[in-house]
Amino acid sequence: MDFDLSEEQKLLKQSAHDFLSKECPRELVRRIEAGDEEFPPALWKKMAGLGWMGLVIPEEYGGSGGSFLDLVMLFEEIGYKICPGPLFSSVVFGSLPILMAGSREQKKEFLPGIARGEITVTMALTEPSASYDPSSIHVKATARGDEYTLSGTKLFVPYATGADYLLCVAKTGEKKRPEKCISIFIVKNKIPGITITSLTTLAGDRQCEVVFDDVTVANTGILGTRDKGWPIVEAILENASLVSCAEMIGGAQAVMDMSLQYARERTQFNRPIGSFQVIQNYFADMWTDINAARYLLHKAAWKISEGIDAGMDVAMAKSRTGEAYRRVTTLGHQIFGGIGFTKEHDMHLFHERSITGDLNLGQGAFHRERVARRLGL
C-alpha cells in the first residue's frame, strides 16, 4: 500500500496549480462562462507547452507517456481552478479513443497534433435521449461504396464548435444486440451536412447540438474496426467518468478551502463563525465526503494505470463524487451566507459545476446500478 503521490505527480500538481493561479484567474473563467470570450488561444498554447494535451500520449506519438493516474492528478488541479476549455474533451474524448482503437496510421495522423495542441477532437456520443446505453444510438451510418453517410442528431457534445474533428458514434447495422453494430467515425468538423448549435448551459461550458445530415465519410474514417465501437465507448466512458471525478474533487476541495478561510475570518456574536460547532460539523462532513470520493477515484485510476479491470471502482467513484460535490457546495453556500448568493462571489461557479458534473456521464443511481450488476445482483 502506498497512498502517496510520486515525486513527479507532486511536481505536476504543484506546477499546474501555480500556472493556473497565474494564467487562469476567476475573472477569465467568468468571462468565458458568460460567453464574452472564447478560451484564449495563447493560454491553450502555453498549456500545450506544458505537455498537458500529450500527457497520456506515448512518446512515439509526440506525448510524454504519462499514466492515467497522472492525468487524474492534473485534472484535480484543473477542477480546483475551474479552468474551462476543450482540454477535457480533446484529451479524454479525442486522444484516448484514438490511442485505444486507432490504426497505426490514424495514431500517426492525429496524436502528435493533439499532443502539440494543434488539433482538437471531441466525441459526438449522446443523443436527445441523454442516455449512455447502446440502444440509445440512433445516428445512422449507411454504407455506399467505399463511403458512409451519417445522419441524425447528437446532443451534449462538448466543445463541438471549436473542434477540428468529431468522433461520431453511429449505428452501422440493425441487430438484436445494438452494442454489436456500433462504429466510431472520425469526421472532419464543419464539412457539408454538419450543423452545430451551442447549447446554453448552467456552467456555460460549450456543449452543443450537432446535426448530421447526409454527411459523407470515407470508410478509412472508421476508428478501429467496424461494428466494434461500443467497447471503446464503454472504456472511454469509464475514463471520462474518472477525469470528471478528478475535476469535481478538485472543485470540492477549492470550496472547502475557501469556506475554511472565511469561517476563520468572519465573526458574528464576537467570535469566528468557524468556532460554532454546527459550522465545525459541516467541515468534518465536507472533509469526509471529499476524501471518501478521492480514495475511490485514486484507487480506480490506479487500477486503470495498472491495466486492472476498474469497472466496479469507476462506478463507485462517479456515483459518490457527483453527490459529494453537490453536498460540499451546498454546505459551502450555507457557510458563506448571503454573500455567497451574489453573482459577484465565486461560490456559484462551483455550485453550477457540481450539479452538471453529477448529471453528465451518469448520475449516482445510474452508476449504483452498474455496481449492483457487479455485485452479482
Place this chain on the structure above:
Amino acid sequence: MNFDFTEEEKQFRQEVEDFAKTELPADWDEKALYWPAGYGTLPGLEKEFKEFHDELLLKLGRKGWLTIGWPEEYGGMNSMIKHAIFDDVMSYHRAPGGDVSNAIAGPTILLVGSDDLKKEWLPRIGRGELRFWLGYSEPNAGSDLASIKTRAVDNGDEFILNGQKIWSSGAHIADYAWVLAKTDPDAPRYAGETLMIVDNKSPGITIRPIENICGICSFNEVFFDDVRVPKKNIVGEVNKGFYCVMMALLYERLFVGIGAFRRVLDELVEFAKETEHNGQPLAKDPLTRDKLAAMAIEIEILYGFYWKTAWLMDKGQVPVLEASVLKLFGTELGRKLAGAAMEILGMYGQLKRGSKWAPLRGLVSLGYMDSVSGPIGAGTSEVQRGIIATRGLGLPRK
C-alpha cells in the same frame, strides 16, 4: 500510489483465513451475531463465549497475532497494515480478535510505560493471558472525561481508590481494570488524572452487569470501595493520565470490525438473490439493487479510511484526523447498514434470533439495535466531528 498488498501481506491474510476456518467451532456462524462497529454484540464480551475466547486468545498469542503492530523488540511485527489485515479477516468471521488488553493497554504501555511496567505486562498481554476492561466513563463523565469523580488518594506505596465507573464493557469477564482516576482534584482540567491498572480481584470492587438494548449484558457498573492499587501499577506519570489516554485512542479507532461490514453485504446480496418477492427475485428490484450498491460503495470507502490510517501509522505519523474520520464514518455506516438491511428484509427483519422464520439467523434485528451504540461509545459522533474540525482542520475553539 499503490493499492495492492505485498505478497507477504497476501500470504499473511491467507494464514489468518486458514486459522479462522480451523479454529472457530463448526457452529460459530450460527452463534456469533456481531454487528459491525457496534459495541453491544461483541462476542468477546459475552459470558457464554468466555471459555472459548480465553483459549482463542492464548492461541493467537502463540501465533504472535496479538502484537502485530508492536515493535519487533517486544515480539511484534511492527506493521499496522498487517494488524489491520488480521482484524479484517477475524471480524469477517465475527470472531473476537483482540480486546482492550492488546489494542489499548499494550500500545499505551509501549508508548508511556516505565521499563518495569513493560517487563511486567507486555509479555503477558502478548501471550493472551489476561484481559482488561476500560474504566473511563462515569455516571457524570462521558464526553467530558475530565469531570470524573473517582478518586485515587496517595497512601505510601499505594493509592486508595474510591468511586464508580459505568458502561464498563467486559468488566465481568476481565482480569484487570484500566482505570482513569482523579489524583489531584484541584489541578486544572486534564492535569489531575492518573491512569492505573487495577486487579479485578482486589477487595472492595463490586461489578454489576447492565443489560443493553440487544438483551446482552455486555457492560457493567463498577464500584470501588477503598481499593488498594500498588504504585507500580501506575501507567505513565501521575497526573498525566489524560495524555496517556489520548495517545492510545488512535489504536482503538482501527477497531471498527471492518470485515463484518463486508460479511453483512455478502449475506444481504445472497439473501436478495435467493428471496422471491412479488413474483421475482428481490435482486431484480431496482430499489434493493440501489440500496445494496450504495452500501457496497460506503463499505469500500470505509476500507479506504481504514488502510490509510494504518498506513499512516506505519509511516510513524499520528493520524488524528484520519482516525477520527474512520471511527465516525464506520460507526455511522453501521447504522445506515442496519437501516438498509431492515428495509431489504422487510417485515422479516423484526424476527429475532431463534425464530425459524428469521432470515440471516436474526442477525439484522439484533444489529439494528446494536447499531445505536457505535456512534455513542468510544467518543460520540459529535465529539469526533469536533476533533476533526479543531485538531484536524485547525478551526478555532472560541
